[in-house]
Amino acid sequence: MRTHEEQVTRAFEESRGDVHRYLVSLGVSPPQAQEVTQEAFLRLYVALERGEDVRNLRAWIFRVAHNHALDVRSKDRLRPIEPELEAMLRDEHVSVETELIEKEKMSHLGKAWSGLSPQQRQCLHLRAEGLLYREIAATMQISISSVREFLSRAVARLQKAVYE
Amino acid sequence: MNSTPHAGDEVLLRFIDDDLAPAEAWAVGTHLSSCDSCRSQLDDLNETLSEYQQFHETVLKTKLPPPPLPWKPLDFRAVHLRSARSNSPRLFASTARRASLSPWLAAAAALVAAYLGVNRLQHPPVVKAAELLNRAIRAEHAAPVRNRSIRIQTRRYHWDRPARLPAALPRTKAVNSQDVSGIRLLLESASYSLDDPLSAGAFSRWHDGLPEKQDQVAVLAAPGVPESYVIHTTTTASPISDASLTLRATDLHAVSCTLRFAAETVEMTEIADESPAPHSMPEQPLWPELAPAPSVSPVPVAGPRDELMVIAMLHRINADLGEPVAVRRSGPNVVVNVTGLDPRRQEEVKKALANVDAVRLVTNEEERDGTTGSQRRPPPQVDIANLLLAELQAAAADTSSTGEIGD
Numbered sequence: 054m055r056t057h058e059e060q061v062t063r064a065f066e067e068s069r070g071d072v073h074r075y076l077v078s079l080g081v082s083p084p085q086a087q088e089v090t091q092e093a094f095l096r097l098y099v100a101l102e103r104g105e106d107v108r109n110l111r112a113w114i115f116r117v118a119h120n121h122a123l124d125v126r127s128k129d130r131l132r133p134i135e136p137e138l139e140a141m142l143r144d145e146h147v148s149v150e151t152e153l154i155e156k157e158k159m160s161h162l163g164k165a166w167s168g169l170s171p172q173q174r175q176c177l178h179l180r181a182e183g184l185l186y187r188e189i190a191a192t193m194q195i196s197i198s199s200v201r202e203f204l205s206r207a208v209a210r211l212q213k214a215v216y217e
Numbered sequence: 218m219n220s221t222p223h224a225g226d227e228v229l230l231r232f233i234d235d236d237l238a239p240a241e242a243w244a245v246g247t248h249l250s251s252c253d254s255c256r257s258q259l260d261d262l263n264e265t266l267s268e269y270q271q272f273h274e275t276v277l278k279t280k281l282p283p284p285p286l287p288w289k290p291l292d293f294r295a296v297h298l299r300s301a302r303s304n305s306p307r308l309f310a311s312t313a314r315r316a317s318l319s320p321w322l323a324a325a326a327a328l329v330a331a332y333l334g335v336n337r338l339q340h341p342p343v344v345k346a347a348e349l350l351n352r353a354i355r356a357e358h359a360a361p362v363r364n365r366s367i368r369i370q371t372r373r374y375h376w377d378r379p380a381r382l383p384a385a386l387p388r389t390k391a392v393n394s395q396d397v398s399g400i401r402l403l404l405e406s407a408s409y410s411l412d413d414p415l416s417a418g419a420f421s422r423w424h425d426g427l428p429e430k431q432d433q434v435a436v437l438a439a440p441g442v443p444e445s446y447v448i449h450t451t452t453t454a455s456p457i458s459d460a461s462l463t464l465r466a467t468d469l470h471a472v473s474c475t476l477r478f479a480a481e482t483v484e485m486t487e488i489a490d491e492s493p494a495p496h497s498m499p500e501q502p503l504w505p506e507l508a509p510a511p512s513v514s515p516v517p518v519a520g521p522r523d524e525l526m527v528i529a530m531l532h533r534i535n536a537d538l539g540e541p542v543a544v545r546r547s548g549p550n551v552v553v554n555v556t557g558l559d560p561r562r563q564e565e566v567k568k569a570l571a572n573v574d575a576v577r578l579v580t581n582e583e584e585r586d587g588t589t590g591s592q593r594r595p596p597p598q599v600d601i602a603n604l605l606l607a608e609l610q611a612a613a614a615d616t617s618s619t620g621e622i623g624d
Binding site: 163177202 | 235236261265276
């Protein structure tokens, strides 16, 4: 049986990069995102030490990091994402180490992605990170039906980009 | 023939993501088994999701900026320290709720708490003073060199000087006991470094040289006061019987230090305005002996610490609550007005305060004689002090909920 320190250290090593990237995608600066990530894992440790029932460590971390990021920077000041990144993803010459056809698909997806709303992007991001709908809802503090709607519309736009 | 309705994209997505109730999922599965159109739609959806996953991993995640610094290992010890505070914020939270309490009083509450023995802990110690000092020293070494100034103050004098003194300066100049260089002698008598006295390094060197000592670490947290840790050391093996070092929690920077000698107390604080680099202002004296007269202030003023010490001593004999004892600062003294106490109790108060140098006791007779002048009106600080002590008493009664960490 692993101690909480070992458990959290392992989760930290496995997921810190993903959590950091998610926070940066929310518009948090990389240094701030790093601090928030570190803090979220320490909070996880405290929660485990207090005997809280944490079923999915990864989902718990995303939720706490998301909320802490909003605490650190007020919602109003959160930028959706770095404008350069958005422009880069819109750029059809985006460099991806894949075959030409794949490259083209990625470019189309990049364009479609940059046209999505921040909430749609967040839902997609968290889904791609393996969170369930209820976990995404808890992270973003929205209802599950909103998550379904955001995802459904986002996927429809992506599908259009892939097949057209 | 398939009689069930076609599944829309949202339902198919939920089917893929296992978000449907079992009955719904069963119905969709049944429909899919017999509907080519929906199966094709499901395949397209799966492919789109798979393409997006690839985009997420190979494009989006690689384009998001990485962390600026290498990841540090998680500092679980810091969590213990913070959780010790957050589990037990009652003392500071409740004092802070009182708008009438000034920030210094809330901050100094930890010191008083230490004197009152609030820190009789049931929990095992989780933070050792030595470890905290070591971390603070490492932080000092890592921090950029700053030209900061400090004030070293006794009851009668204060000495403003650069925090660090160049090694080439004289150390053994003859001194006059009335001169602030008495401070120097005082510190040297206790082998307390003068080079950079307001630092974790200086405190640690003194601390580590003690053959016998007791340490306590307290966490200060109150609105308006930067969160900080106070290392409180008592010893019988040094002329300094009692020393407290306050470290700012954010960077473990030493912000104040109090050294209590038998007949004197030396307080060191950082002066908020940083002085320019020494080479840019050669006129600023580095040693008090060489200083023009204004660098020595002969104005003696009782400080909050004196007042808190008095309150702590009164608490020891339970003279702080329910008895007509008034405490206030007035010039060089902390005036304790015991008007209304019977002579025997007055004597007890006098005895309890015998070791506090700055105290001036005012009795009934003096009041009638008019010798106390403006001390007739009960000072406003009395209520504040008593409120504070009520909190401290409550905290003492519940030792498991104090913000103190023993060592």
